[in-house]
Amino acid sequence: MTASGTFGYGEEFEEYLPLEKLGAIVVKGISFNPRSGNPPPRIVETACGMLNAIGLENVGVERFIKEKMPYLQKVGNKTIVNILGDSIEEYCAIVERLNDVSGICAIELNISCPNVKKGGVAFGTKASMAAEVTRSVKNVCNFPIIVKLSPNVTDICEMACAVQEAGADAVSLINTLIGMAIDIEKKRPVLANTIGGLSGPAIKPVALRMVWQVSQAVTIPVIGIGGISTWQDAIEFILAGATAIQVGTANFVNPNAAEKIRVGINQYLQDNGIESIADLIGAAHPGR
Amino acid sequence: MKQSRVEISANVQLSKSIFRMELVAPEAAAAARPGQFLMVQASDDGYDPLLRRPFSIHNVTSSGEVHIAYKVIGRGTELMSRMAAGGTIDIVGPQGNGFTVNGKHHFIVGGGMGIAPMQFLTKKIVKEAGKPKVHILLGARDKAELEAFNEYYNPISGVDVRLATDDGSFAHHGLVTDLLREAGGEFGAGQHMVYCCGPHPMMKAVATLSRELGWGCQVSLETMMACGIAACLGCTVESTKLNSKGGAYLHVCQDGPVFNEGDIKW
Numbered sequence: 129m130t131a132s133g134t135f136g137y138g139e140e141f142e143e144y145l146p147l148e149k150l151g152a153i154v155v156k157g158i159s160f161n162p163r164s165g166n167p168p169p170r171i172v173e174t175a176c177g178m179l180n181a182i183g184l185e186n187v188g189v190e191r192f193i194k195e196k197m198p199y200l201q202k203v204g205n206k207t208i209v210n211i212l213g214d215s216i217e218e219y220c221a222i223v224e225r226l227n228d229v230s231g232i233c234a235i236e237l238n239i240s241c242p243n244v245k246k247g248g249v250a251f252g253t254k255a256s257m258a259a260e261v262t263r264s265v266k267n268v269c270n271f272p273i274i275v276k277l278s279p280n281v282t283d284i285c286e287m288a289c290a291v292q293e294a295g296a297d298a299v300s301l302i303n304t305l306i307g308m309a310i311d312i313e314k315k316r317p318v319l320a321n322t323i324g325g326l327s328g329p330a331i332k333p334v335a336l337r338m339v340w341q342v343s344q345a346v347t348i349p350v351i352g353i354g355g356i357s358t359w360q361d362a363i364e365f366i367l368a369g370a371t372a373i374q375v376g377t378a379n380f381v382n383p384n385a386a387e388k389i390r391v392g393i394n395q396y397l398q399d400n401g402i403e404s405i406a407d408l409i410g411a412a413h414p415g416r
Numbered sequence: 417m418k419q420s421r422v423e424i425s426a427n428v429q430l431s432k433s434i435f436r437m438e439l440v441a442p443e444a445a446a447a448a449r450p451g452q453f454l455m456v457q458a459s460d461d462g463y464d465p466l467l468r469r470p471f472s473i474h475n476v477t478s479s480g481e482v483h484i485a486y487k488v489i490g491r492g493t494e495l496m497s498r499m500a501a502g503g504t505i506d507i508v509g510p511q512g513n514g515f516t517v518n519g520k521h522h523f524i525v526g527g528g529m530g531i532a533p534m535q536f537l538t539k540k541i542v543k544e545a546g547k548p549k550v551h552i553l554l555g556a557r558d559k560a561e562l563e564a565f566n567e568y569y570n571p572i573s574g575v576d577v578r579l580a581t582d583d584g585s586f587a588h589h590g591l592v593t594d595l596l597r598e599a600g601g602e603f604g605a606g607q608h609m610v611y612c613c614g615p616h617p618m619m620k621a622v623a624t625l626s627r628e629l630g631w632g633c634q635v636s637l638e639t640m641m642a643c644g645i646a647a648c649l650g651c652t653v654e655s656t657k658l659n660s661k662g663g664a665y666l667h668v669c670q671d672g673p674v675f676n677e678g679d680i681k682w
Contacts, residue, residue, distance in 0.1 A: 136647040143418050144508075144645075164664050171642050171650035173467050178642055182649050185665070329463050357462065380643035381462045383419055383508060 130386050131353050131376030132157050132210035132236060132276070133182070137196040138203060144383035149390060152206035154374060155196070157238045159211070160218050160225075162188035167320040172309045177330030177355075178377060179307050181321035184212055189225050201231040208274065212238040216264045227270040235271045237262065237296075240278030240303035252278035252303075255290035266295035274351065277301040277342075279331075284338050285345040292346045300351035300374060301342060302335045328377040329355045336368050343369025343410055357385065359392020366405065367412035419508045420444070425481060426501050430564035433488045434529075435497050437505075442480030444510055448473050450537035451514030451636055451674040454484060455644035457506040458492035465492045470641050472533035472613070472673070473510060482510075485532040485565070511644050512673050515634055517544050519609030523599060523631070525622050527555045527592050527614025533636060535568040537611060538575070547574035551599060554578070555592025555618070559585040593621045600629040609634065612677075623677035633677040639668045646670035654681040 129152040135141060138153045165185025172179050200207045209232055213219040226232060239261060240252035251257050262275055275291040277284055279302040288299050304325025309318040335354020343350045352370030356362050357378040365373050378385035397405060410416060426438040455468040469492050471484040488497050499505065515537050522541045526534045531554050541550050552569055556562035558581050569577050578595045579587035588594060612622045613636035626633035642648035652665040657679055666672065
């Protein structure tokens with residue numbers, strides 16, 4: 129899959145890879161009303177990574193349905209819609225609007241974006257609130273629900289267990305790590321938002337560790353995200369317990385990264401005589 | 417495909433820190449328009465540095481080569497400066513929109529590395545408008561920076577070329593806006609167009625002066641970019657109008673890099 133916020137609404141990538149061969153496209157996070165996002169500068173490169181404070185710029189649910197979904201329906205791929213809100217009511221309102229739209233296979237709840245002042249990460253850092261938003265959305269949603277977890281918590285397993293208990297069908301992890309960069313000439317933070325979300329290869333070891341831990345704490349599927357740039361990275365996440373993986377920042381670096389990873393995984397399975405990738409899930413765990 | 421690994425046919429050092437990389441890229445060359453840019457991967461493994469670098473297209477040849485000019489300022493450009501002819505490099509592009517040639521007289525204004533995209537543009541304007549209608553106004557920090565591009569502006573006979581350096585080490589001692597003001601006095605009001613690329617304060621000054629003169633002005637902007645294909649939404653500039661997504665920001669990679677100056681909130 130492609131990770132939300134790194135693959136637009138799919139059409140941006142049509143010249144670079146066969147979209148129909150992806151497992152799913154997870155679209156840019158959608159709010160009820162359009163959002164303009166944060167002022168620039170919004171991104172800065174760091175060692176083997178990048179910080180972003182885009183601020184969830186998106187077209188809003190109505191324009192998404194009218195202008196973006198027809199393309200995704202035409203591609204015929206599985207579409208997972210990442211949604212975000214300032215309140216539980218907003219999350220539910222978006223889902224109710226999406227319930228009858230064809231071509232959607234799941235909803236991913238973004239409760240972990242560090243770049244907005246309201247909502248977002250507030251839901252993702254308290255287990256009781258994460259559970260509450262999950263439960264509320266589950267009650268009104270026609271699709272399976274994936275809850276995307278923040279790494280910026282004391283115990284991510286507690287969060288995963290809480291949303292599983294509340295009815296989540298899967299969890300995806302991790303979202304970005306909160307970080308910052310300072311311009312030493314101007315003596316000011318580089319990002320207009322001061323803080324941003326760190327992504328890219330730099331965060332892979334952290335993400336892998338969290339997938340390893342969460343996959344042993346829950347019974348629902350775990351989707352691994354965080355610095356996956358190559359097929360070898362993807363195999364590591366699957367061995368750590370991920371049922372699926374999402375490719376994020378690598379899409380910016382190489383717009384065909386997801387396709388190269390897909391092909392690489394298949395080749396690895398073939399070279400090692402592995403019939404099903406299911407045989408690899410969590411295979412690095414003790415006792416397997 | 418807009419992404420390809422292409423051969424480096426030359427990597428010429430133009431001054432102490434400015435280079436011209438020549439790429440064998442027939443598809444990109446055929447598609448390119450002045451003002452567009454390439455996203456270039458400076459590292460082989462894509463890890464360090466992580467992100468591609470956007471470079472304006474400096475020139476396109478009839479033999480299918482695309483040239484970029486770059487200044488060594490960080491790790492990515494340092495790695496690029498060490499790449500040799502015969503090697504390969506991964507590019508995405510050409511990306512973005514380009515300059516629109518329109519006007520009675522054409523004033524090409526370049527500052528520092530903003531001179532880079534002007535060679536390709538000059539060829540197009542000379543072809544469409546004829547040499548007497550083209551005026552090249554270039555400014556640089558010092559003689560060395562300006563001389564890096566002398567292969568571009570020296571051989572163009574019949575074209576009005578005006579040069580300036582900040583430190584006075586060559587040509588006019590002062591700013592490129594001095595040259596534009598001078599040209600404004602000569603040509604007066606009219607349906608003239610200014611095409612500008614350079615440091616942000618310079619472009620702001622050129623945009624303001626163009627407005628005073630009653631001339632049109634297109635600016636080519638540079639911002640930090642992660643992808644160059646309108647997926648990251650990182651390369652924003654504040655706008656005076658609503659963008660295609662209904663927001664107050666324009667995206668340099670998709671809506672630009674060339675804008676009418678009136679669209680930018682300076």
